[in-house]
Amino acid sequence: MVEIDQQQKFQNKIDAEIKIEPKDWMPEAYRKNLIRQISQHAHSEVIGMQPEGNWITRAPSLRRKAILLAKVQDEGGHGLYLYSTAETLGITREEMINALQDGSARYASIFNYPTQTWADVGAIGWLVDGAAIVNQISLQRTSYGPYSRSMVRICKEESFHQRQGYELMLTLSRGSEAQKAMAQDSLNRFYWPSLMMFGPHDTESAHSASSMKWKVKRETNDDLRQKFIDQTAPQIEFLGLQHPDKDLKWNDEKGQFDSGEINWDEFWRVINGDGHCNRQRVQHHINAHKEGAWVREAMASYQQKKKSKAA
Numbered sequence: 001m002v003e004i005d006q007q008q009k010f011q012n013k014i015d016a017e018i019k020i021e022p023k024d025w026m027p028e029a030y031r032k033n034l035i036r037q038i039s040q041h042a043h044s045e046v047i048g049m050q051p052e053g054n055w056i057t058r059a060p061s062l063r064r065k066a067i068l069l070a071k072v073q074d075e076g077g078h079g080l081y082l083y084s085t086a087e088t089l090g091i092t093r094e095e096m097i098n099a100l101q102d103g104s105a106r107y108a109s110i111f112n113y114p115t116q117t118w119a120d121v122g123a124i125g126w127l128v129d130g131a132a133i134v135n136q137i138s139l140q141r142t143s144y145g146p147y148s149r150s151m152v153r154i155c156k157e158e159s160f161h162q163r164q165g166y167e168l169m170l171t172l173s174r175g176s177e178a179q180k181a182m183a184q185d186s187l188n189r190f191y192w193p194s195l196m197m198f199g200p201h202d203t204e205s206a207h208s209a210s211s212m213k214w215k216v217k218r219e220t221n222d223d224l225r226q227k228f229i230d231q232t233a234p235q236i237e238f239l240g241l242q243h244p245d246k247d248l249k250w251n252d253e254k255g256q257f258d259s260g261e262i263n264w265d266e267f268w269r270v271i272n273g274d275g276h277c278n279r280q281r282v283q284h285h286i287n288a289h290k291e292g293a294w295v296r297e298a299m300a301s302y303q304q305k306k307k308s309k310a311a
């Protein structure tokens with residue numbers, strides 16, 4: 001009876017747009033769902049450093065290198081805000097890292113695709129950060145206070161990432177024939193995986209119903225994907241590139257584009273561990289984490305020393 005009362009009070013708060021804070025009562029399923037989504041989001045930011053990090057030493061100019069270094073560093077920072085946000089729900093950083101490394105936690109499937117050319121750095125900034133922003137603008141209004149606040153700051157930084165990516169693609173597409181071809185090839189490879197970032201169709205989405213009820217998610221996977229499709233089509237046109245979706249067609253009645261179908265077999269294969277780079281990405285994380293053990297130990301012993309001095 002007390003539990004039912006609490007459930008009702010909780011839902012009333014959500015319906016009244018009052019944020020849920022770490023010390024507030026919350027249903028166990030809400031807490032678990034948030035830990036799942038926020039930790040996966042954090043892992044995506046951190047694993048997402050790898051495909052672009054691959055190009056830092058090969059950036060074509062000092063300006064491009066400085067921009068890329070700053071961007072990759074920002075993604076690491078986003079991971080840290082999000083791990084801290086998830087920790088407010090009672091899980092430790094160590095537990096989350098273990099889940100990433102043993103394969104029980106997911107991260108965005110897009111990062112299992114290789115970055116084969118310099119244009120991929122532009123395509124990731126433009127399309128991957130672009131898709132992330134569409135989702136994250138919506139998540140700024142999520143019901144859990146710490147997640148909502150972390151999204152506000154992250155969106156500001158992602159906006160700079162998206163612009164630098166588009167500017168890079170613009171430079172290539174206005175360059176030599178070879179540069180334009182490189183930009184087109186990159187768009188062809190990254191367009192469909194970017195649409196997959198929004199998750200399965202609403203009818204197939206296991207968590208959407210409860211996440212929408214609890215206002216963890218404010219818009220559905222398909223609605224957000226449609227926004228991204230609609231905003232990207234004119235951007236492709238402005239670049240003077242061919243749209244990778246041959247079925248894309250403006251629908252006057254709906255006021256939006258109709259589009260071709262995503263390859264869902266590929267989506268499920270990649271998120272279940274069989275993409276081009278899944279094993280390499282996780283192994284790289286394990287190696288980097290092991291190499292950084294001495295830093296964590298040094299920090300812990302410094303903290304210990306400070307504590308015993310203060311005592």
Ligand code: FAQ
Binds near residue numbers: 075132196
């Ligand atoms: N990849 O029931 P739903 C960035 C999983 S990177 C992998 O619809 P939900 C920075 C899903 O987790 C982008 N797995 O799930 C950057 C669930 O699995 P589970 C980071 C996916 O949670 C840029 C299952 O499928 N952004 O910003 C994917 O309601 C450039 C069923 O799906 C976020 O992570 C996928 N694409 O909706 C860094 C956004 N889609 O847990 C470097 C936060 C679905 O049952 C370079 N997350 N799954 O095992 C979300 O908004 C949501 O979690 C969704 C999925 C929309 C991704």
